[in-house]
Amino acid sequence: MYTKCKPPAQVNYMLNTDCAAEGSSMNQYQFGLRGVFRNYKEEWVLGFxxxxxxxxxxxxxxxxxxxxxxxxxxxxLFPLEIGIDSQQLVQLLDPDADSNSTLISDCRYLLGVLDSPLLHHLFREQDQLADELARLPSIASTTTLFWTPP
Structure with a gap:
């Protein structure tokens, strides 16, 4: 099966995000959060x-x-298209989906502020870069931005 991340339309940016568990304690897990913005030429714009x-x-x-x-x-970084590898999250972010989560409400709010970008499910194989970034060990307790690929 051929799986490749489709580039966004010519004037858009593409955001791909992922997370990876880094450890746990008492029903709480530490996750590494990673993401990549690319332009329509599939060139790196910003990583985090x-x-x-x-x-x-x-x-x-x-x-x-x-x-x-x-x-x-x-x-x-918009107009924006978003690809994530969690089908369940894509469904929860639908405005008609029932959710009482503040986190989901915050995501929905920002999606509206960003002019309701196209949000779709990606298979993990389609976005190996965000997946690889998610597996990098944490180097700081704050957010780190990468203006060039690490």
């Missing part, structure tokens, strides 16, 4: 890496997306 504590992978994926959305807004 951060951390969060969450109860499960879905919550970790939502934190990674929220961080990416905040960076897109702060750095004017």
């Amino acid at each position: 890496h951060g951390n969060c504590t969450a109860t499960d992978v879905l919550e970790g994926e939502a934190h990674a997306l929220l961080l990416g959305l905040r960076l897109a807004h702060q750095n004017n």
